[in-house]
Amino acid sequence: MILKELLRSDFNVNGDINKNIEYITYNSKDVKEASLFFAVSGQKSDGHFFIEEAIKKGARAVVYEIGHFIPYEYADVTWIGVNDSRDALSWISSKFYGNPSERLKIIGITGTNGKTTTSYLIREILKRYDKKTGVIGTIKYLIDNEEKVAVHTTPEAPEFQELLHEMLVKGVEYVITEVSSHALALKRVDYTKFDIAVFTNLSRDHLDFHKDMEDYFNAKKRLFTELLKNEGVAVINFDDVYGRRLAEQLNAKKITYSIENPQADIYVKNYRLNFKETEINLHIKKEKELVVKTHLLGIPNIYNVISAVSVAVALNIPFDIIESALSDAHSPDGRFERVDEGQDFLIFVDYAHSPDALERLLISVRKLKEKISKNGKIVTVFGCGGNRDRGKRPQMGKIATELSDYVILTSDNPRWEEPREIIKEIEEGILKDNYIVVPDRTMSLYIGTKICKKGDILIVAGKGHEDYQEIKGKRYPFSDREVLVKALRELR
DSSP: OBGGGGOOTTSEEESOSOOBOOEEESOGGGOOTTEEEEOOBOSSOBGGGGHHHHHHTTEEEEEEETTSOOOTTOTTSEEEEESOHHHHHHHHHHHHTTOGGGGSEEEEEESSSSHHHHHHHHHHHHHHTTOOEEEESSSEEEETTEEEEOSSSSOOHHHHHHHHHHHHHTTOOEEEEEOOHHHHHTTTTTTOOEEEEEEOOOOSOOTTTSSSHHHHHHHHHHHHHTSEEEEEEEEEETTSHHHHHHHHHOOSEEEEEESSOTTSSEEEEEEEEOSSOEEEEEEETTTEEEEEEESOOSHHHHHHHHHHHHHHHHTTOOHHHHHHHHHHOOOOTTSSEEOOSSOSSEEEEEOOOSHHHHHHHHHHHHHHHHHHOTTOOEEEEEOOOTTSOTTHHHHHHHHHHHHOSEEEEOOSOOBTSOHHHHHHHHHTTOOSSOEEEOOOHHHHHHHHHHHOOTTOEEEEESOTTOOEEEETTEEEEOOHHHHHHHHHHHHO
16 A cells, blocks of 8 residues: 555655555564554553664654654655554554445444453344354454454454454454453554444453543543444443443433343343343333343343343344344353363353452352252352452452352462462452462362362352463463363362
């Protein structure tokens, strides 16, 4: 593509704008001949320090932030000064790949919890409706049934727009994408036109990145106030305090959903839980009733289901399609995922890694236990990630020990911290003596399976679908599910 076709009038350009650009990148290591390189100021490093490396590797043009020192001695390089490199990266990425969101139906899902499961449920409904779909999210990226490795929940702007372009070329009609608060704060999805924006909930998480909850909320809000099409639809959880705030502040067309408030557009009249399925009776806009039977269990999954139903209603998908798709749907990997090797107690692996997610999970498990075994115990294995929001650690310790009969504190992804130091901070919130400390995660899972008796429920929280454990900058192969399966087989 010719460089001048990517530029905006507010860019300060010095040099030839008729060059052909074949690649765009913000990482100097990825620069090839005929690249446009973006110098982005990051949290850990400043891309302006890598400009010369990018030029030596073949960059024909450089986007930089005005005010930074630039090595102008490279006269054959076109220099593009901007006020915000991230904004320019998103703008040019969309242009470079032909503004693909203008020819796709884009459904964006944001919130602390439930994004992944909701996205997969929407995908199942659309597939049953005979629509070709793409998914961008935490577990993997999907182009119809083709799988790609997910590096970030929401990729950086060039990768995001390239994915959209590839989906468009391969005939995808609908794209369901998780939109993280990091992505919104760092403008990764700017200049993408969203047809539907979903708000699942907001609770404490990522406060190592956001300065406070208000900052966190404002990042999420951008999806609805800045990126949603004028004719787009906002789908909002009306039971969440931030969801109600958002609904009150928006002028966009809205569909609200709720378990608690009959004034919502989509309201759960009643539901029935058991250990095999959940039945949900929904009132749709006070006019119609929809009965959903699903294999997904627990209160959090009821919210995920009604969030997906709300999107389907916004898309005018027939009720029989919705009911049929949800009756066959299963949880994504690591989302209240059952591990069954014929043992006489239940095991669930879940990604819950925030206080609210853990609390919702354990409250659901307690309700489930009442249905299947009043004398059974809840055993929870969990830890907290290193180099992340430390303030949530004691909160999660308190929640786990209050809502479980027994807790095994272990290591999650310690990253650069010492597991025992993380565990000590978790212990600061604990007021009971119903726990033990087992820093080795493999050993903690083995112990969990051994102490569970008939009718008990073992919950393994925090890592969910992850197939690694991150320690001192390295990722070692590790899967909660695989370790549990091995432990159960050895118990036979």
